[in-house]
Amino acid sequence: MARLRRKACVALFLFTLFVFGTLMGLRTLKPSEGFSDLAPGLELMAGVGGKVDRRSASSGVAVSPGNTRVNAGDTKASLSNSGQDKGIFYDVHIFYYMWYGNPQLDGKYMHWDHVLVPHWDPKIAASYPTGRHTPPDDIGSSFYPELGPYSSREPEVLESHMEQIEAAGAGVVVVSWYPPGLSDDNGEPTEDIVPAILEAAHRHSLKVTFHLQPYRGRSDQSVHENIKYIIDRYGDHGAFYRFATNTGKVLPLFYIYDSYLTPPEAWSELLSSTGSHSLRGTPYDGVFVALIVEERHKHDILAGGFDGMYTYFASNGFSFGSSHQNWKAVKAFCDGNNLLFVPSVGPGYIDTSIRPWNNHNTRNRVNGRYYETALQAALNVRPELVSITSFNEWHEGTQIERATPKKTVTRLYLDYQPHAPELYLELTRRWAEQFSKEKEQWLM
Template sequence: MLLKKYVKTRRKVKILLLVTIVALIVITCIILLGSSSATSGSNVERLLDERFIARAYQPQSEQQQQQQQPRDVAAALLQPQREHGVIVPEKYDEQKIKSRIMQNRLQQLKQQQQRDAEAEQARTTLDALATAVHIFYTAPVPWYKSKKPPLPAPEHPNEVALPLTTPKPVKILNTAFYPALGLYKPSAKLLGQHFENIRSCGIGVLILSYSKPTDPALLHQIIELAPQHNLSVTFELSVAGNRTVEYLRQQLQDIATYVELPGFYRVWSQSRAALMPVLYVSNAYKLSESLGRQMCHITALSKPPGKEEAGGLRSVLDAFFIGHIRLKSHADVLRRLCFDGFYSKLPSNGAVFASTWKNWSYLKSYALSYKMLFVPTVGPGFAERNKFPRHGDIQRHRSNGRYYGVAWRTAILNHVGFISIASYNNWPDGSQIEEVVPRAGFLDYNPGSKTKYLDLTAHWVGNFLKTRQEAAGVAQNCYELLNNTIC
């Protein structure tokens, strides 16, 4: 309406169009001048970005030359390559990328080896040996376990799949860590290397599992080689509730042939005025019904007339028998069976009563009350590589060595006579302190060197020795095993 009001003649229409064109020309000029000034600033920023990109994508020598070139040359380097007027994208050289990744990986491995070598040279070692510190040693290590393959799926949901032939069990690697020495087998060189590592930790006694079938030649080799490294050897008998007294008697008869060897561990008994071997008995609490009082000492009053030679198991082999317990009541069971002591064996805090650290004070007091020995078992952790562990949920993370340290500290503060370590090389249980190597699919000791737990063991054995030396001036019970003497 306004347009019709003011524009009624042709002359006024022409004037209005002319004013509109002039206004558009003025606005266009203003916009162009503003964009030119902004472009000049952005060109500088873009040029700086291009120089940075050129330096990043050029080799070092070319980078040094590029720093001396002017901005226009830097911008020219980023001119896209063209073929027939079409921009050709930069080619992705996969081989160069892989080569660079491999070189970086090799460099990292060299640095890790250098750090391990430095850690090996700076290892914590002890010159003194603690014969009251025992360690479980496995020879040979059962690296593999058998696993049944799964049954084939049935064709129809309501049918049961029955294999035509019995599937053969498959062997799988049964360890959560990978050893630095590989999947080794016992040899004189390997045993010497292991024994030297154990001796450098200050440990004085090896505990070998004795269960049939076993290799007598290997046992003789270990017992003869151990004294060359200032080590002694003792056995852990393996029994169960379904074993008879005759089975245990036969085991003791076989062990009696090893006891007289110089490398077998013995302590001085004040009451018997003789050197007595120390033997561990696994699952001893299961022998309550079948064993009776076969472990009790035979006195002149208790011998039946005319049967002086008849008697219990100590007539076959007299020793300090230390039995394995799990529950609180098992300590009383072994006391009634005339065992000389008990040990916890499982290095998993909270799994059972005996392996729980806060219960060790009670077990120590109970042992002293009945003139027995309590041997706590410490370990760096527990990692069975089973989907459903045979003992339940007893996996224990190493927590960068802190788990190991708390176990040691608790045992030392309770002033126990013996301490057993589980273990040097029990790889299936994941409780080893032996060196490991990082490998895909396996756990390792990072952060830290491969000898991390050997160093920690030497540290805590040194603390144990220091505590015993400080307590030597105080009146101690002879069951503290000072000077390798027992009641």
Template structure:
């Protein structure tokens, strides 16, 4: 997987001469895309059928969660490039990703950008974004107010993806959970899961790097804390499990689902449309998970809901909305990226071409989120 730099290891870089021009292009692109996306809904009749625009976005499924990354910055908003330069690239034309955003390299602290993101999240029928978080007062923490306000405007809620910042311990994680709840818990977009005691949700990335998580007992009644593992023996002190990266192997998922049901835990399997981090990590040996024109995503969704893999999970977590370094994003990808850099596109996804391909994975997510909701509702009858 792509290394996850701490905020201090990803400093702003100087702006290349073309940054202002690219920022202007990005802003125009945002306005053009946003004109129809903010209220666009997608109605699907069956797998493989073409979407049609509706007057309103689809209902938000709060049992489907996107992993969301607010760590991107630009010179115009953040005083320098953040993350886009990973892998030694020089934005704005060359970025550390194998795909190029439809918005261009953006700043995730720009209210207009984040508003567009939340409109797209709703277009996908997703109700929750789990935002990456690297510690109290860090860059990602400072992005939270803009994210919460934009999420609230679109009926989206915000959960938390706690990352392995330097010095993280089980005790500091307890303190972080209390800090986040105290600082942001009164906001209307702060996610509290209605089906599980109205408790906030915290995913803990790379949790196996800490052996003793017994301090979590201090917040067990107040928060749902998920460990990133498929080993139930490591989940004793947690409220549930997720896997984050999925290359298609669902071995053992039925056992996890059964254990969670028997022990009052949450099972939130993670699925992905793809994985490719060649540009972000030159010379890496991580296997690629190809899109296969959407077949990969359909297989992962279908597998996550299949009876032989444990049946309907509590939640489905999607990797990711916008982890561009790892090529797992469903955020719209430019169908006409800067030439000469070898960028890939979503061309051909579910039979789409050109500009229509840019939102192919958003719209497919809406189909599956609706199917998941319908199956859950049928099961409750």
């Protein structure tokens, strides 16, 4: 009898263990309780090291007649970008980082040697390691790039990146951008790399647009100067991305990261037609897309005069905006207020290589299932655009760039096995094609 009880206990224990493991796996496929316990660190995590933690317009874009959001005379653009070329989909945007460096081209490692970001609570911080990574074997990522710890300035790297993005079918490269002479806390200025990115993108029929990052002293007035600089310097390039509106206007599109750090009243001076230094109706007008993190931000975005909102974060449940379950309501708000909604999807999330205390926001890739779940959630709300976080944000483990298995004496990196390094490029192309097909049905 005692033996039977022991067997029953062992069986019960094993069953409990199986159920627990299954639940932990499923956790990666649905929203968590949210990001309230992470909120105090949002400003610290703005941009890694600051972040929580066209061909020409006339030929590169197609207007879909079914979208009629733009009012007559209104420069607010409800835009469609469903035109495609050689299997490239210009309504699929992908966030791109050009802040990496190595000794061969830059004299030192940049970003691969990322600092271990301390928790904002000293008591919690004391329980975790400090210092920084020591490449090439120890880098600030849980995955290891197939190209190794590369420099963003290397022509062969840029060519490989654009080849991979073209293979994935994503048509618009969204470059993380700081003004000349400025950078995030962990790197050096990179604005001078933009011309090379434009040239490489152009060779692959890709377009380039800009993801304006927060920097010390950023304001509505400084952003006015940033927009003028970008359009004056790059606006005539064949790879410079523009949207065609259904009013016949063709306008550049800009993503504004951490837009909530500037009050809506200030943004309104820049983005409303009556603002003191308005861009509206000028040669520097555009489509300006703000970041929605908290629910209240949707009202601030509307009041600030923005044309739309995007969600950025690849960790489902991390913020209100990044929670798939909220996208239907956000899209309805945007539809009712003549705004563009751009959900951001990612293949997973893990940033514990640079924030070792942030394990609760990790989202397991589940061999691509997490990515497919996110992509389906985006398609379900019928957006005009989808953005991908990211091509190569290695610190946060959101990259779809090719990764390679690697093991050192002290580290075992994650990888895409049992699948090939191209897994996430292939998944992206499959879903971009599906997005295009579904969009044709929506507009019939």
